[in-house]
Amino acid sequence: MDPQTNPQAKESCDLIVHNGIVVAVDAADRIFSPGAIAIRDGRIIAVGRDAEVAQRFHAAERLDASGGVIHPGFIDAHIHVSQYTARSVITLMEGTTVTQGHWKGELRPNDEHASAKLAAVDYLKCGYTGFVDPGTIFEPDAVAAVADEIGIRIWLTDPYVADRGDILRAELGYLVSDSFLARWPRNLDEATKRLGGQLFRNARANGLVRAFIGIFGEDTDSPELNRAAFEMARQTGVRFQKHLGYVPATHLAHEQKLGDSIIRHLDKEGLLASHVTFIHMNLVRPDEVDTLARNQVGIVWCPYSQMQMLGRGGAEPRMAALHRAGTPVGIASDIPRTHNFDALGTLAMAASSAAGDPLTFKEILRALTIGAAATVGAEGEVGSLEPGKLADFVVRAATSSQGFGFDPPLENAVIGNSQSVRHVFVNGVARVRDGDVVQCDEGAVVAAAHASARALAARIGLTA
Numbered sequence: 535m536d537p538q539t540n541p542q543a544k545e546s547c548d549l550i551v552h553n554g555i556v557v558a559v560d561a562a563d564r565i566f567s568p569g570a571i572a573i574r575d576g577r578i579i580a581v582g583r584d585a586e587v588a589q590r591f592h593a594a595e596r597l598d599a600s601g602g603v604i605h606p607g608f609i610d611a612h613i614h615v616s617q618y619t620a621r622s623v624i625t626l627m628e629g630t631t632v633t634q635g636h637w638k639g640e641l642r643p644n645d646e647h648a649s650a651k652l653a654a655v656d657y658l659k660c661g662y663t664g665f666v667d668p669g670t671i672f673e674p675d676a677v678a679a680v681a682d683e684i685g686i687r688i689w690l691t692d693p694y695v696a697d698r699g700d701i702l703r704a705e706l707g708y709l710v711s712d713s714f715l716a717r718w719p720r721n722l723d724e725a726t727k728r729l730g731g732q733l734f735r736n737a738r739a740n741g742l743v744r745a746f747i748g749i750f751g752e753d754t755d756s757p758e759l760n761r762a763a764f765e766m767a768r769q770t771g772v773r774f775q776k777h778l779g780y781v782p783a784t785h786l787a788h789e790q791k792l793g794d795s796i797i798r799h800l801d802k803e804g805l806l807a808s809h810v811t812f813i814h815m816n817l818v819r820p821d822e823v824d825t826l827a828r829n830q831v832g833i834v835w836c837p838y839s840q841m842q843m844l845g846r847g848g849a850e851p852r853m854a855a856l857h858r859a860g861t862p863v864g865i866a867s868d869i870p871r872t873h874n875f876d877a878l879g880t881l882a883m884a885a886s887s888a889a890g891d892p893l894t895f896k897e898i899l900r901a902l903t904i905g906a907a908a909t910v911g912a913e914g915e916v917g918s919l920e921p922g923k924l925a926d927f928v929v930r931a932a933t934s935s936q937g938f939g940f941d942p943p944l945e946n947a948v949i950g951n952s953q954s955v956r957h958v959f960v961n962g963v964a965r966v967r968d969g970d971v972v973q974c975d976e977g978a979v980v981a982a983a984h985a986s987a988r989a990l991a992a993r994i995g996l997t998a
């Protein structure tokens with residue numbers, strides 16, 4: 535029997551989203567228009583032209599994309615999510631002895647939960663389906679709960695793994711306080727005990743939370759701690775992440791102590807590998823591009839922070855060169871104080887243009903999706919629309935002001951516009967429908983975040 539005339543002969547699936555411009559972000563950068571994707575058990579089972587998908591599959595639910603773009607959900611490759619509610623407190627700190635360190639020192643589990651929940655709602659509404667915190671959540675359970683409550687993917691690791699936290703006080707004093715550093719490990723032994731404490735999360739089938747190995751980095755780790763983390767990640771098959779090369783002057787001072795380029799040194803020591811990701815890398819010399827690419831080291835690019843460093847001098851960003859050399863590059867907000875998540879593509883264009891080598895719109899889209907996934911070791915599961923992958927995707931409105939349909943990467947990944955986000959799916963489940971977050975009362979999430987921030991500001995003496 536011909537499957538076209540007999541629906542019983544078709545394969546069944548849970549959902550088909552059809553009549554869209556499907557931007558797959560696969561290796562061939564394919565776009566299907568009019569295109570469709572078919573979903574079963576939370577995974578993508580087909581991507582292609584409408585007619586082909588309709589011919590092969592019979593769906594329990596069909597969703598008409600009405601000519602809008604369907605793209606993989608964006609992933610924020612790096613955010614200190616517990617500090618999201620601290621967006622506008624810096625001004626209050628001016629002229630006082632209160633620092634961001636005091637804010638972090640005072641964070642309680644309910645504050646971290648409120649902050650992450652607010653971020654999760656904002657992410658979904660901006661077309662993000664996941665985010666990565668690099669080990670700056672004091673109570674990971676408080677943030678992990680947000681994944682199921684809101685329906686977003688979260689990658690996290692152990693809190694503040696470092697054995698030389700005091701170095702931060704000398705170099706980045708505005709980030710620390712006694713109360714904050716009191717929550718850090720005091721020595722190598724205490725730091726090593728924290729390593730791998732979150733990996734149990736990876737055992738949960740279909741779980742939205744995944745863990746990796748992370749240390750704080752930026753010279754706050756001894757060579758012993760760095761090696762222990764590198765080895766544990768290698769042995770357990772997860773990513774190893776650390777901050778590196780944020781402030782160029784600090785990076786240079788570190789190299790002076792070492793008597794060598796940090797990248798060359800790590801290469802000689804065998805500590806560059808395809809399971810390693812460095813966050814920032816605002817100073818990269820031409821020969822280091824090749825070394826990083828040869829070792830397939832992932833790079834998390836925080837474009838706003840990078841522009842700050844371009845202003846301070848000493849920065850040599852080479853994100854376009856790294857991307858083109860085959861290094862996995864993901865884009866990240868770090869702590870989005872001066873912008874919303876949907877401005878990240880614009881900021882990446884601005885930062886790479888300021889550095890003299892702009893990425894193309896397609897490259898920006900890749901760095902927001904498959905590139906970001908690769909920096910946390912999830913490129914086999916998410917980041918593109920391909921059969922076998924988890925169904926994390928966004929359906930945009932065809933009628934949005936920027937959505938001409940001529941250049942989907944520009945219109946959706948660079949020109950930030952959360953207003954064009956119609957539906958967002960994570961694990962094949964609708965988490966945003968017609969612009970509204972499905973699993974929570976947005977007003978209540980915002981109110982809880984504001985209450986947490988007000989109470990915290992009062993506790994550290996910023997407000998009466």
Ligand SMILES: [Zn+2]
Nearest residue numbers: 612777813868
């Ligand atoms: Zn950071």
